[in-house]
Amino acid sequence: MRLGIMGGTFDPIHYGHLYVAENARLQFQLDQTLFVPNRIPAHKKTYAVSSAEHRFAMTRLAIADNPCFQPSRVELDRPGPSYAVETLRLLRQTYPDAELFFITGLDAVIEIATWRRHEEVLQLCAFIAAPRPGLSPKTLQERLPAYALQRVRLLEGHHLAISSTDIRDSVRRGLSIRYLTPDPVVEYIRQNRLYLSDTG
Ligand code: ATP
Ligand code: MG
Numbered sequence: 001m002r003l004g005i006m007g008g009t010f011d012p013i014h015y016g017h018l019y020v021a022e023n024a025r026l027q028f029q030l031d032q033t034l035f036v037p038n039r040i041p042a043h044k045k046t047y048a049v050s051s052a053e054h055r056f057a058m059t060r061l062a063i064a065d066n067p068c069f070q071p072s073r074v075e076l077d078r079p080g081p082s083y084a085v086e087t088l089r090l091l092r093q094t095y096p097d098a099e100l101f102f103i104t105g106l107d108a109v110i111e112i113a114t115w116r117r118h119e120e121v122l123q124l125c126a127f128i129a130a131p132r133p134g135l136s137p138k139t140l141q142e143r144l145p146a147y148a149l150q151r152v153r154l155l156e157g158h159h160l161a162i163s164s165t166d167i168r169d170s171v172r173r174g175l176s177i178r179y180l181t182p183d184p185v186v187e188y189i190r191q192n193r194l195y196l197s198d199t200g
Helices: 015-027 052-063 084-094 118-124 138-143 164-173 183-191
Strands: 002-008 032-037 069-071 099-105 126-130 152-154
Touching: 002 015, 002 084, 015 032, 015 052, 015 099, 015 126, 032 052, 052 069, 052 183, 084 099, 084 118
Parallel strands: 002 032, 002 099, 032 069, 099 126, 126 152
Antiparallel strands: none
16 A cells, blocks of 8 residues: 655645645555644744644545545644654554655755654655745755655645645635635634634
8 A cells, every 4th residue: 555644734724735635646646645733842833833623623624525535643642742753653553564655845855854863764754745836846956865865756736835824824814715725624714713813
């Protein structure tokens, strides 16, 4: 089995994430993709991150109509800071025969050499790097050593200039977020009054 892992804060999940995951599924013949909301330790918060349960609920709603996508609580249910290496070790145990593909935006991939135990991370999974506006794929060559580069594949497709930061900002300013994320997520945000103030 070829298993995709799409990690993120997902605050909220949006069509950028969904488009990238679907494209990766097709381009790399993934059988299943897990959407893994990250646990954010209090000291790492740079803004008022929504509760894990809100982020998980929105993720589940957003992917409900795709049978190849599954939400995963592997990071939310684990105490302590969630390092990718630990998540990957756990997934390796749960799916011993799977080939693991970590799907990330280019902005995240160029940081992998700074990740905790990144040599082990690179053994456990390959990376699928999605284009993001403003970052050229050439940055990969500049920022990553050869041993990391050989584990990174580039995803083809459109550059979608959607970010969770912009969505939170739009809600705060009373602008529409419809068509940036699936309708059930828009409705969830409205009903739970998320992102209305700076403090979450
Ligand atoms: P924030 O603005 O809060 O940082 P985000 O939109 O970057 O949110 P994250 O949850 O941080 O979303 O992203 C999870 C993963 O999805 C990261 O690897 C990120 O690079 C990737 N990603 C997010 N948005 C896009 C997009 N529009 N195109 C490609 N990749 C994306
Ligand atoms: Mg981000």
